[in-house]
Amino acid sequence: MSFLRERGMGASVLVAALSSAFGVTLLATTAYLGFLAKTAMGEGGTVGLMVGILSGIFIIIAMYVGAIVTANTFSTIVAGRTREIALLRLIGSTASAERRRVAGQGLIVGAIGSAIGLAVGVGIAFAGTAAAGRILDAPAYGDAFQAWMALPSVIVVLTTWAAAWGGSRRVLSVTPLQALGGSVARSHEEARGGRVRAGFGIALGLLGTLLLVAGLLLGLFTPLAVVVAFVGGLLSFTAIVLAATAIMPPVLRLVGRAFGGSATSRMAAENALRYPERSSRMSIGVVVGVTLVVMFAVATETLEKVLVSGLTAEEADATGVSAFLDLFGGIMMALVGFSAIIAAVGLVNLLTIGVVQRRTELGLLRALGLSTSQIRRMVLLEAAHITIASTLLGVVLGVVYGWIGAQATAGSVAGTPAIVAPGVPWAPVTVVLVAMAVLTLLAAVTPTRLATRISPVEALAAD
C-alpha cells in the first residue's frame, strides 16, 4: 500500500473522490430538480420531457469527464514512474506483470476515492435537498438518497481501474536500459498519436459536426433534436480529445509567442511543449471544464432568448421561464465547475511531476545563476501557457456547443420556429476567466516550492 504515498497517487484518489461525489451529487440533484419541476408545474409535458432528457445527458457527461480525467492522471503517473518500472524490468519482471500491477493500483485508488466520494455525495444530497426545501419552501422530499444513486461510485471504481490499464500502455515501451540513465535527460517526447488514431479522429469529427448541424436544423421541428445534437457533440468532442496531441501544441506555441523572448519565457514555452502528449492531455482536461461551464452559460442564455422570442416582456415574465432557467443554469454551472476542479488537480499534478523530472536541469540553471524569482516566473508562465490555451479553446467550443444545444432543444418550442444568435452571458464567462487565473496561480504553488528548494549540488551530484 506504500504506493499510495507516491507523487500523483494522492491526486488520483482525489480525482476518483471528486468524480464519484460529482456523479452522486449530480444524480441526487437532477432527481430533486425533476421533483421540483413536477410539484411546481404539474406534469408539464414539454418541460418535463426536456428536464428528463437533460438529466440523462448530464449523467453521461459526468461519466465522460470522469473517465477522461482519470485516464489522464494515470498516464502521467506512469510517465513519472518510468525509472522505477525500468529497474523492475532490469531485475527480471515482465512488462505485462508491471502493467497489471499499475492497473491493480488503479483499482485500489479508485475504490478508496470512490468510497470517500460516495460518502461526500450522500452528505451533500441530504444537506442540499433539506436546505433547498427550506429556501424554496418546497414540499417535503423523502428520496434524498436512493441506492441507485450510488451507481456513479461503482462506475468510477471501474473507470479508474480501466483508466489505469489504459494509461499504463506506456509501461510496455519501457526498456530495462532506461533504469541506467538517459531517460530523464531525454528532451523531447517523440510519441505522437498514430495515423490510424488521427484518421479515426477526423472521421469522428466529421460525423459529429454533421450531427451537430442536423440537430441544429431538426431543432426547428422537434425538441428531440437535442438527442441528435448531443450525440454530435459527444462525437465531435471525443474527436477533439483524441486529436488533442495535434490540436493543443499549435495553440500552446501561439500562446508561448505572446510571452516574449527572455530565457525564462522561452524555457517556459518549451517546457509546456516538452511532453506534447502529456501537456495536451492535461490541457484537454481544463478544456473540458471550461467548455462545459461556458456551454451551460450560453445554452441557458440562448434558451431564454429562444423561449421568449415573440413574447412581450410581461408575457415572458408570466411564464416563469427566466427564473427557472436561471436557477437551472446556475446549478448546472456549479456542478460542471466540479470537472474544472478535477482538471485543476490534473494540472497541478502535471506541473509537479514536470518539476520533479527536471531536477538536474533546474540544478544546472541554479548553478549558472537562475534566481528563485526567475524560477517562480518560469513555473508560473508554464502553468499560464496551459490555462490560457485551454481557456481560449474552451470558450470557443462552449459557445458553439451551448448555442447548438439550446437551438436543438427549443428551436421548435417558441411561437415561430427560429434560429437566434448565441447569447453570451458575460458574468459566468468572467467568472471562468477569473477562476482560470486563480487556477494558474494555485497550480504553480507546489511545483514552485519544489523547484526553489532544489540545491544545485544535490541535483547535479545525482548523475
Next chain:
Amino acid sequence: MDNTLAASVAHVTKTYGTGDGTVTALDNVSVGIRRGEFTAIMGPSGSGKSTLMHIMAGLDAPTSGQAFIGDSEITGLNDRDLTLLRRRKAGFIFQAFNLVPTLDVKANILLPFDLDGRRPRPDELHRVQDLVYELGLERRLTHRPHELSGGQQQRVAIARALAAAPELIFADEPTGNLDSRTGRDVLRILREASDTGQSIAMVTHDPVAASFADRVLFLGDGRIVADKPRQTPEEISAHMLRLEQEAAA
C-alpha cells in the same frame, strides 16, 4: 585580501551529519586559486575535492571558515546574492548534463547574459563569436543539445562558461564522460583559455587531465596534502597511488 587570487578559502571546515555519524569532508583548509592560472584539484573519492569546489563556487556553505571570490567574501551571503555572484563571476563546466535541453546551442551559450536580463555588449558579442569559431560550433548554433555528440556538448558548455569572461571557471570532471581523444581536445581548449588569461579550477581524478594544469593541489581526508607545479601524468599517478595506499593503511 590578496588581489592575485581569483578565489580562496580560509580555515574552511565542512562536516555532514551529527553525533557518531559525523563525516568531515573538509578539515580546516586554507588555499587560494591564483588568477590566470589553470589549477587542478586532485584526490581520491571522498577526499573532499568536490566539496571544496562547491564551497568556492558558492554552491554550498562551509560549516566554519570563510570563502572568497576575487576580493569579496561569499560566506554568509543570502541565496539571492549568491545566485547573482555565480551568474556574474563564475563559469561552470560539469561532467554531464551541462546544457539546457530545450534551448538551442546559441541560447545555451548566451544563457549567462540572458539570465542577467541583458544583451551582450559589442565586445562580449565579439568574444562569443570568436569562441564559436575557435570551438568549431558555427554550424551548430541552431541545433538542440540532443543533436550533438558528447564532445560537442562539452564545447558548448565551455563556450558558455567563457562567454562572459568570469572571474573563475569551475570545471567538475569535465572529461569524465568523454572518450580519451575528445577529452584531450577539451583539455587543450581549457589550456589555451588559461594561456590567454582565464582562471580555471578543475576537479578531476584523471592524472592525464591534471597534467594540463599549471598547478596541482592534492587532497586527502579533507586536507590539502600537496601543492605542486605543473607535472607529468606519471608523476601525478605516482603521487595519487601513494595517497591511496596511505589512506588504506
